[in-house]
Amino acid sequence: MIPLMHAIEMRSVTKRFGALLANDNVNFDLAPGEIHALLGENGAGKTTLMRILYGLYRADSGEIVVGGQPAHIASPKDAIGLGIGMVTQHFTLVPTLTVTENVSLGQAGGLAFDPKAARQKVADSAARFGIEINPDALVRHLSVGERQRVEIFKALYRNARVLILDEPTAVLVPQEVDVLFETLRRLQSEGLSVIFISHKLNEVMAVCQRITVLRGGRAAGTVNKSATTQKELARMMVGRETFGVTKEGARAQGEPLLRVDGLLVLDKKGWPALKGLSFDVRAGEVLGIAGVSGNGQTELTQALAGTLKPKAGNLRVGGRNLTHASPSQLAAAGVGRIPEDRHEGVVGELTVAENLALENLQDFTANGMLDHRRIRENAEKLIAEYQIKAAPTTRIRALSGGNMQKAILARALSRKPQVVIAAQPTRGLDVGATDYVRGKLLEQRDRGAAVLLISEDLDEILALSDRIAVIYEGRIVGILRAGEADAELLGLLMSGAKEMADGIKD
Amino acid sequence: MDIFLIGLIAATLRVATPLILGTLGELFCERAGILNLGIEGIMFFGAFVGFVVAGASGSLWLGVLAAILAGALAGLLMAFLAVQLGVNQHVSGLGITLLLTGFSLFSFRLVFGEPRVPPSIDPFSRLSPLGETPILGPIFEQYALTYIALAIVPLVWWALYRTSFGLQIRAVGENPEAADAAGVSVYRVRYAALMIGSGLMGAAGAFLSLAQLGAFTYGIIAGRGWVCIALIIFGNWEPIKVLWGALLFGGVFALQLRLQTSGLQLPYEVFLALPYLVTIAALTVAGRNASYPAALLKPYKRE
Numbered sequence: 001m002i003p004l005m006h007a008i009e010m011r012s013v014t015k016r017f018g019a020l021l022a023n024d025n026v027n028f029d030l031a032p033g034e035i036h037a038l039l040g041e042n043g044a045g046k047t048t049l050m051r052i053l054y055g056l057y058r059a060d061s062g063e064i065v066v067g068g069q070p071a072h073i074a075s076p077k078d079a080i081g082l083g084i085g086m087v088t089q090h091f092t093l094v095p096t097l098t099v100t101e102n103v104s105l106g107q108a109g110g111l112a113f114d115p116k117a118a119r120q121k122v123a124d125s126a127a128r129f130g131i132e133i134n135p136d137a138l139v140r141h142l143s144v145g146e147r148q149r150v151e152i153f154k155a156l157y158r159n160a161r162v163l164i165l166d167e168p169t170a171v172l173v174p175q176e177v178d179v180l181f182e183t184l185r186r187l188q189s190e191g192l193s194v195i196f197i198s199h200k201l202n203e204v205m206a207v208c209q210r211i212t213v214l215r216g217g218r219a220a221g222t223v224n225k226s227a228t229t230q231k232e233l234a235r236m237m238v239g240r241e242t243f244g245v246t247k248e249g250a251r252a253q254g255e256p257l258l259r260v261d262g263l264l265v266l267d268k269k270g271w272p273a274l275k276g277l278s279f280d281v282r283a284g285e286v287l288g289i290a291g292v293s294g295n296g297q298t299e300l301t302q303a304l305a306g307t308l309k310p311k312a313g314n315l316r317v318g319g320r321n322l323t324h325a326s327p328s329q330l331a332a333a334g335v336g337r338i339p340e341d342r343h344e345g346v347v348g349e350l351t352v353a354e355n356l357a358l359e360n361l362q363d364f365t366a367n368g369m370l371d372h373r374r375i376r377e378n379a380e381k382l383i384a385e386y387q388i389k390a391a392p393t394t395r396i397r398a399l400s401g402g403n404m405q406k407a408i409l410a411r412a413l414s415r416k417p418q419v420v421i422a423a424q425p426t427r428g429l430d431v432g433a434t435d436y437v438r439g440k441l442l443e444q445r446d447r448g449a450a451v452l453l454i455s456e457d458l459d460e461i462l463a464l465s466d467r468i469a470v471i472y473e474g475r476i477v478g479i480l481r482a483g484e485a486d487a488e489l490l491g492l493l494m495s496g497a498k499e500m501a502d503g504i505k506d
Numbered sequence: 507m508d509i510f511l512i513g514l515i516a517a518t519l520r521v522a523t524p525l526i527l528g529t530l531g532e533l534f535c536e537r538a539g540i541l542n543l544g545i546e547g548i549m550f551f552g553a554f555v556g557f558v559v560a561g562a563s564g565s566l567w568l569g570v571l572a573a574i575l576a577g578a579l580a581g582l583l584m585a586f587l588a589v590q591l592g593v594n595q596h597v598s599g600l601g602i603t604l605l606l607t608g609f610s611l612f613s614f615r616l617v618f619g620e621p622r623v624p625p626s627i628d629p630f631s632r633l634s635p636l637g638e639t640p641i642l643g644p645i646f647e648q649y650a651l652t653y654i655a656l657a658i659v660p661l662v663w664w665a666l667y668r669t670s671f672g673l674q675i676r677a678v679g680e681n682p683e684a685a686d687a688a689g690v691s692v693y694r695v696r697y698a699a700l701m702i703g704s705g706l707m708g709a710a711g712a713f714l715s716l717a718q719l720g721a722f723t724y725g726i727i728a729g730r731g732w733v734c735i736a737l738i739i740f741g742n743w744e745p746i747k748v749l750w751g752a753l754l755f756g757g758v759f760a761l762q763l764r765l766q767t768s769g770l771q772l773p774y775e776v777f778l779a780l781p782y783l784v785t786i787a788a789l790t791v792a793g794r795n796a797s798y799p800a801a802l803l804k805p806y807k808r809e
Contacts, residue, residue: 056687056808079688092687095678095800097673105677106688113670138512154688 005068007032007162007193008053008084013062015048019400022048023059024217030162035184035194037204040214040237041292041458046197047089048162049214053195054086055079076108085155086164089171091147095140099133103154122157129156130186145176152183156192163187164195169203170294199237199292201230212273215239234491238458240375253466254283256320257450258304258335258419263313265299265474273299274473276313276344277328281450286441287466289454292494296474297454301340301423304452306330317419331359336417338408338425340454345408348397352388353379355396356411382410402433409440420444423454438464456492472496512577514760516645517677519652522756524549524710526655528734529748530662530739531577536738537666537800538699539679540588543599546731547606548580548704552711554610557722558617561627570651570712577708580606581701589696592805603731611724629720649717651709656749658706661744675699679799682806690807707731729782736785740792743799751788758784 008030015023023045030036038046049056053064055073064071073079079086093102100119122135131153139147148168153333155163156234164186169177183205184194198204204211205225213220220236258281267273270480274296281287291297302308304315306327315323325333339345346355357364357375364375379392388406390399396407405425412420422441424452426434441464445451455461461468462485469479470493478500492498528549535542541547551575560569580602587598618625634647666672674695677685682692710730715722733755741748762777 049652075689076687077691080689086687088687091684092684094677094684096680096797101673101677102688104686105673105685106690107670111671113668113673115668372778398672 005032006030006065007067008195009065009341010049010053010066010204011063013049013052013054013059013064015045015057015059021217023052024469025062026214026217026219028212028219028222030195031193031210033127033160033188034209035188035196035207037208037211038195038197038214039199039201039204039211040220041199041231044214044218044237045212045217046383047166048217050086050166050195050197053079054084054185056086065503080158080160083159083161084164085152085158085160085162086166087148087151087155087168088130088166091151093139093147093150095138097139099137099139099142099150100135101156102139102150103135107158125157126153127346129153131156131183144171145179147181148172148180148187156187162189162193162195164197166197167199168196169200174417177203182295199495201233201237201492203499204233213237229490230492230495230497234488234495234497237495238488238491253285254448255477256280256282257318258421258452259314260304261314261315261316263300263303263315264311265303265308266311267295267299273474274303274310277471277476278313279469279479281452283418283450284445284448285466286451286453286464288461288468289452289471290458290461290494291456291471293456295471297423297471298340300422300476301454301469303332303339304335304421305339334414334415334418336415336420338412338420338422340423340427342401342404343397346404348398348468349395351392352390352394352396352399352407353392354381355407356382359411359416360415382407382414385414386410386440402429402436405429405433405437409437413444414439415450416447418449420449420452421450421454424456425453426455426457426460470494472499510764512641512644514757514764516647517649517673517760517763518753519645519656520756521759522752523649523652524685524713524718524730525734525752525755525798526659526735526749527651527706527710527713528681528731529702529752530655530658530745531710532738533662533741533743533745533748534675534699534703534706534733535581535584536802537679537743537799539673539682539799539804539806540700541595541599541694541735541774541803542581542584542700542703542707543735544584544602544606544704545582545707545734546727546729547603547610548577548707549711549714549727549731550579551576551606551610552721553715553726554614554707554711555708556712557627557715558613560695560716561625566627566630569716570709573708573712574705575596575708577711578701578705580708581704582697584704585697585700588805589693589700592807595803595805606703614722624721624723626721627716630717649713651713651717655713658750660746666745671695676799678806679801682801682804686808688789696806705733710734714716714763733782733785736789739796740785740788742792742796754788755781755785 004028010026010028011024026049038047048057054061055075057079064073071082100122103122104118119135126133131148133153155339168180172180188194196208208225210222210224211233212222213233215237261278263274263277264272265274279287294325299308303310306325314321317335320333322330322333353375356379356448364371376392383390386406386409389403396404425437440450453464462482465482467479467481468485469476471496522546528545532542532545555576556569556573559572560566584598584602587593587597630649632647632649636643636646674685675691677690678692678695685691714726719726737748737751737755740751758781762780764775766774
């Protein structure tokens with residue numbers, strides 16, 4: 001069935017951010033009254049494309065056609081005027097205002113704002129759309145699910161005929177997801193078109209009619225739900241039939257050096273981010289943790305660094321129970337860390353030499369005074385060894401990302417830790433620096449350290465890991481050998497469509 | 507009621523007038539997310555421009571109008587720096603205070619040279635709506651600008667809470683991303699809030715030179731702008747509460763003036779410091795629950 005007129009048509013849309021090609025000649029169309037999924041991994045360009053449609057970004061080239069008319073969308077105001085509404089991952093609500101005030105905000109309505117009339121209008125409209133909200137509630141008192149409902153309602157209140165939802169289920173508990181899907185189906189039956197951004201296959205299959213897959217900024221194809229399977233989608237999303245990466249020089253592996261057992265960790269809001277997570281890493285192997293961002297990787301990194309205290313479970317390093325150890329105790333026990341955000345791993349205003357000494361100051365202290373000569377000598381040695389392009393006296397914030405990461409590697413690895421925890425170690429680095437960092441990690445494996453690699457870059461996971469553990473919603477849903485990994489299986493695991501029954505394959 | 511108390515109340519309202527105007531002006535800026543530390547300089551500029559224009563034209567009201575326009579112009583400059591360019595608000599605000607103080611002093615010398623006594627003007631006379639009525643008569647004997655300042659308080663409340671523009675100001679000061687996504691122009695709202703607010707600051711300065719003093723002196727503002735910044739925190743960014751803060755400070759100020767002449771054997775500097783000490787004390791109590799506009803000090807850039 002080809003609709004006479006598309007609700008939205010995006011033609012050859014291209015958007016660059018510096019050197020990054022976020023959208024590359026993307027074509028996308030939306031039929032009236034359909035729920036259309038935009039599926040892809042992190043960084044595939046889904047959100048960028050939709051932010052262009054909503055006027056938050058401007059495309060470098062390409063055109064947008066709304067209801068058959070070429071449209072020029074320079075701001076959300078233009079988008080709203082064309083009947084397009086968007087609910088972003090970060091809600092655009094003002095917490096100190098009421099629901100009514102939030103919904104009325106930006107609505108032309110003369111000078112005077114009559115709270116009673118506005119409230120009545122909001123209440124009537126909510127009843128008409130069948131959306132349960134309390135117009136008088138302060139937004140800051142609402143749950144995440146309720147806030148999302150307000151956001152959806154806000155778009156409908158502005159006569160949206162096209163609703164863009166950016167990963168709407170990422171913040172919801174399962175029951176709220178069900179309510180959301182019911183609401184969407186009902187609104188769809190009343191003629192609303194929905195663009196549903198997601199990387200979760202099961203959800204896409206549950207609620208959408210058509211699916212457009214983006215990969216690396218390009219459209220990998222559009223399929224009808226009835227004519228596809230989760231397997232096919234996973235393959236389109238990840239983009240490779242097989243990876244065929246077998247580690248050369250695979251070693252006989254030794255004792256488990258890092259053991260995580262039933263780790264339960266709460267995030268900042270007090271919600272469980274890790275729900276009984278277990279794995280171990282042996283001497284001489286790289287265990288890759290693969291997964292879509294936001295599934296607990298950050299909390300896992302922090303828990304292993306000793307900065308986030310687990311509520312339950314165990315953390316053992318070389319047999320010693322270090323569950324409640326402080327960061328410095330962990331470092332002393334032989335854990336080397338490469339933090340997720342390298343700028344948090346260094347003190348920008350201090351020099352390279354000072355940063356290199358920072359994690360084990362006791363080694364550079366004599367009689368309570370810093371031994372500047374030893375600090376400098378240490379820095380000179382590491383700068384030469386790790387090819388850091390900097391002088392010991394350079395302030396570290398002046399370094400490029402690659403050199404800063406080398407400095408962090410030098411600090412973490414120079415003490416030959418028995419366990420190395422590397423979180424997103426090559427994020428944002430150029431090719432040369434990436435290769436250098438990866439090579440260093442493999443060196444650690446080869447000298448017998450247990451290396452835990454937490455990365456959202458699947459290629460990186462596949463290039464380095466001996467075993468791959470997939471994390472989904474705070475749990476390890478499967479562990480497989482690198483040789484057994486293929487796109488389909490990883491895609492299914494990463495998107496929660498499948499869970500390996502026995503949990504762990506050794 | 508004795509003469510002392512009646513005089514005190516009347517003086518409180520007089521002293522509080524520029525504080526009310528200045529604080530409401532600052533309130534507009536801060537509720538939109540901009541800390542306007544230009545206030546001290548803008549009040550000084552307003553006092554100067556009002557004085558010169560009134561002197562040249564012979565119309566005090568024309569002077570007030572000119573001071574408001576001068577303030578709005580300064581607000582425009584602040585908006586260009588802090589909103590358009592995203593300059594740090596502490597730096598841009600203090601810069602404007604330094605610039606306008608220096609500019610006013612420079613212009614003063616150009617116009618008046620270096621007079622031995624400060625140039626003066628026939629100031630506004632007080633209205634006396636209740637005439638010789640006991641008690642209320644003297645209390646209500648106030649400048650028209652004092653009545654206007656008091657009337658502006660509910661007006662500002664109405665503007666903030668009962669107009670679309672006010673809703674936009676509050677939204678922009680709390681979550682500019684949300685306002686932007688709702689189709690509100692964050693820049694336009696902040697420009698407008700800064701110009702209106704700074705206009706009120708200009709009027710506050712003009713009150714000092716054209717009503718209270720009838721003269722222009724170098725120390726005419728004497729830190730009142732900074733007091734306004736503190737009163738905002740004391741009043742928790744609410745127009746009505748801010749009024750109480752201004753009246754409290756005005757009251758203590760008026761009281762110390764009277765204590766100075768009461769014959770107490772203390773250096774007069776002790777009395778002069780009293781209102782500021784009370785401000786600090788009140789702030790330590792009230793400031794603990796301060797709920798700053800969430801976007802205060804944060805420049806907004808899309809993307």
